Amino acid sequence: MSTSSATKIVSINAGGRERSPGPRLVAECGEQLGDGLCNWLAGIRTEIVEELFVLADGTRDRHLQTRYLDLRHDLERDWTRFIEAFRHALAEQDGNAAGGAAGALEVPDFDGLQLIEDDELAERIVLREFAAQLTETCDAELYPLERRIAALLGHDEPRDGDNPLAPQPICQALLDAGAALGLDARDRLLLARRVERHLHQALPGIYRGINDYLAERNILPDLKRSYRRRPPATAAKSAAAELPEGAGDILGALQRLAAVRGGPGLLRALPVADAAALPASSVAASPASISHAFLASLNEAQHVDWQPTAGIAMNQVRALRDSAAAQQVSPLESVTIDIVAMLFDFIFNDADLPDTVKMLVGQLQIPVLKVAMLDHSFFANRQHPARRFLDGITGVALHWGSGAGADDPFQVRLAELVGRIQREFETNVEIFSAAIGELEAFVTAREEKEAETLSVAAEAAARREAEEAAGERARQALQPILERPQPDVVRDFLATHWAAVLRQKALLHPADAAPWQESVEVAEQLVWSVAAKAASDERMRLISGLPMLLARIKAGLSAAGIDGEARAAFFDALVELHAAALKGAPADGDSQAGAGTTPAAGEGxxxxxxxxxxxxxxxxxxxxxxxxxxxxxxxxxxxxxxxxxxxxxxxxxxxxxxxxxxxxxxxxxxxxxxxxxxxxxxxxxxxxxxxxxxxxxxxxxxxxxxxxxxxxxxxxxxxxxxxx
Structure with missing residues (x-):
């Protein structure tokens, strides 16, 4: 953790072991995670059972169909018990995680080893698959969360297995909850797969809520997620652990091709299996081991301005391949040059890559070739500084779409960094690390500026959403009133002007508040007031209540800003309607709202x-x-x-x-x-x-x-x- 970050959090361990605010906050976050997941599970029961019915309906295998329907029946009956079992299992997972870090380093007792049952092995494999997929989905939320959890536990950097809120305990708790219902292994996996499909949508939001909760409590409040996750490398890791799966493929291909050119002795000297397992420093060469003449020619070519020909990116490496100096290099260096040339061929021919990116990457051809010749692990190691910088260009290119103008701030900053590398790089790859650090800082700063625009837009969207909800509440309140027999002029008034009054009240007041209920009551009284009054007590009730009703209508219209002309026309019509009602005669134009007259909706x-x-x-x-x-x-x-x-x-x-x-x-x-x-x-x-x-x-x-x-x-x- 950097010094600047560390100063922005509360000292969580200064109070001694008795207070333990760090673990306490982690436990509170665990409870928040459990509550959020359990509330979410309560809402997806219908979707899960419907999906099982669709699965059963779509298979001709009677045995499988019975399994789907039986599981559906069990879940319809025991879903609440499943949620409680999940909550309990997740809490147990949190408790186990608290002591897991110490236990992970202990030497296992080999005398206690035993064969794993097929079903248990299948569960473990699926569990790992689910956890990996959810981790990828929640990557943006887990990055800051893991660092905040590490800070709460007093660690400078996140440690494997330290985060009790990670997806793996959640997936395990889902399987354990299925076991608590008595489901067999196949049904547990079937249920977990149905839930996991929906969990990809819900879990990121729950994690964001926990991050907000910790930030509000001053736990790394200013932590910004960089646009690319970069797992820390530790000295204890070997290159085999750092390289992705299949990393040895390109190293192996490099060595096999070199062996073809240099004879079988070279292949025996650099076995493919060993190359993938050796530390990166063992695969790297030294500047002295590269042909002096060729390295000198690279240094000279690097400082010549690279310009595309007629707007087409030229493969500078391929041109160098035919130089006199390149003819004197070793077979391994020769193959390295060919592979780098092929790499740039693919980059320049990539139809999905904007020309702006091709031009920037094209300026790095010679530095990239030098890096590849100095360190062959560059091809496979995505954490290599030069690879990370090249991938950083990709990340920034996402901002551009089909292209960027010369004054685009990202274009300007990247051009500066690329130009510096082209001018200054000799053999020290740390220049790439410095460039990626500056690029990350620049992206973070630009995102903070963009946040100002986002804040305005998000507030507007939230306001629009509130207005839509208010309109829907007004519509639902008026619908039964509009369906009663009433003059068309009254129905039109309620559906337009009084609906606006109700929308305004809904924005300001909840449904159980007096101002809202009084406004709905006015609509009901208005419809009653224009109905024919045959009995004398009804006529007296209308006469005595009319002044108050009219005053409330006028007040509501004024608050909603209804113009005077529309109000005057309605009140003129209302005088005649009330006169007719007092005479006991139905008003002209009385009608019942039609049902089923809404036209069928189409494409929209x-x-x-x-x-x-x-x-x-x-x-x-x-x-x-x-x-x-x-x-x-x-x-x-x-x-x-x-x-x-x-x-x-x-x-x-x-x-x-x-x-x-x-x-x-x-x-x-x-x-x-x-x-x-x-x-x-x-x-x-x-x-x-x-x-x-x-x-x-x-x-x-x-x-x-x-x-x-x-x-x-x-x-x-x-x-x-x-x-x-």
Whole structure:
């Protein structure tokens, strides 16, 4: 933990062991996690049992169909007991995690080892799979949470197994809860898989709430999530642990090709299996081991300005491959040059990569070649400083979409960093580490500026959501009143002007508050007042109550800002209606509201409105007049929307084919309204889930997949070499 970060948290262990505020706060967070998950589980019971019914209905295997239906019956009967068992199991997982760090280092008792049953082994495998997938989904939320938990436990950095709130204990608790219901292994896994599918949508929000809770208590309140997670490397880890699965493939291909050129002796000297397991320093070369003449030629080429030819990126490495100096290098160096040249071929031919990124990466061809020749683990190790900087360019490129202007702040900053590396890099790769640190700090600063736009847009979206909820409450309150027999003029008044009064009251008061109830009562009294009064006591009641009723109507209209002309026309009509009612005659135009006259909804239309608040242009997009989206592709698009999480990027494509790339920065906790923004302008898009799903379905929007530029090129090289 940096000194600056450490000074921004409360001293949580200064009070001695008796107070133990750190573990206490961790325990409170565990309770918050349990409460959030249990409340969420209570709400998905219907979806789970319906999914099991669909599974049963869709299979012809009678045995499997019976299993699905039996599990559905058990859950319908025992869902509350399942939730309580889950809560208990999760609490036990938290308790075990508290002492797990010490126990993990103990030497195991090999005398007690025994074979694992097939069902138990299957559970362990699925548990690990579920936990890994949820960890990936919640990556943005777990990054700050793990650091806050580490701070509470008095650690400088997060440690494996220290976070009792991680996805793994949650997945284990789900399986344990199924066991508590008496489910066998197959049913436990089936249930866990159904729940896990929904958990991907719910868990990030619960984690965000816990992060907010800790930040409010001054636990790393200023911690900012960088745009790319970077797990810390420790001296105790070997390169084999740090490299991703399959990391030895490209190293092996490199050595096999070198062996072909240099003879079998080289292959025996550098066995493939050993190369993947050796520490990175063992794979690295030294500047002295590289051909002096070729290294000198690289240094000379590095300081020559690289310019694309006719707007097309030129592969500088491939041109160097044919130089006289390159002909004198060793077989291993020769193969390294060829592979780097192939990498840049794939990068320059990548149709999904903006030209701005290609131009920036193109300036790094010679530094990258030097890095690869100095350290062959560069190809496989994603944590290598040069790889991280190249991947950082990819992350920043997400802000650009189809391109960036010369004055784009990200473009300017990246160009400065790339230029510095091109000018100053010799053999010390720490220049890449410094560049990625500066880039991360720059991105964080820009995101803080963007947060100002987000704040305005999020407040506007929340206000719009509140207005929609108020309108819905007014509609529900008026619906039974409008269905009663009444003159059309009264029904029109209630449906328009008095609905506006009720919307205003709903914004200001809850449903059990007197001002709201009185406003609903006025609508009921108005309908009663224009009905024919046959009995004398009804006529006296109308005469005595009329002044108060009219005063309350006028007060409500004034508060809602209804114009005087509309009010005057209604009150003129009301005089005649009340006169007729006192005579016991039904008013002209009395009618019963028609039922079933609402036209059938079809595809619906996207309604786009724009307004400016505090200098921020907000574009509101909703879907109106649409039937429930039941077609397969509509459901798939809506599921795609629900899978989005904060930080994801979406391209919005207008009718002229212009693309605006926006990042999801806020999701309403009530109706799921999504707010997108970007650093380029004080502009935001506030869009309903149904509207975004329609745009995704129709190709007017698309979710952007974040991929590493260099990782994609590496995959292409491996396929070309036949080693993938």
């Amino acid at each position: 239309d996207l309604l786009v409105t724009r307004h400016v608040e505090d200098g921020v242009t907000i574009e509101d997009v909703i879907l109106v007049g649409a039937a429930p989206m039941r077609r397969v592709r509509d459901r798939e698009a809506l599921a795609q929307v629900r899978a989005l999480k904060r930080g994801d990027w979406v391209d919005f494509i207008d009718s002229d084919g212009r693309i605006a790339r926006e990042r999801l920065n806020w999701v309403s906790p009530h109706k799921g309204i999504l707010v997108f923004s970007n650093h380029r302008a004080a502009r935001a898009i506030s869009i309903s889930p149904e509207a975004l799903a329609r745009q995704l379905r129709d190709g007017a929007a698309r979710v952007v997949t974040e991929e590493s530029v260099f990782g994609r090129a590496i995959d292409g090289v491996m396929q070309s070499l036949g080693a993938a």
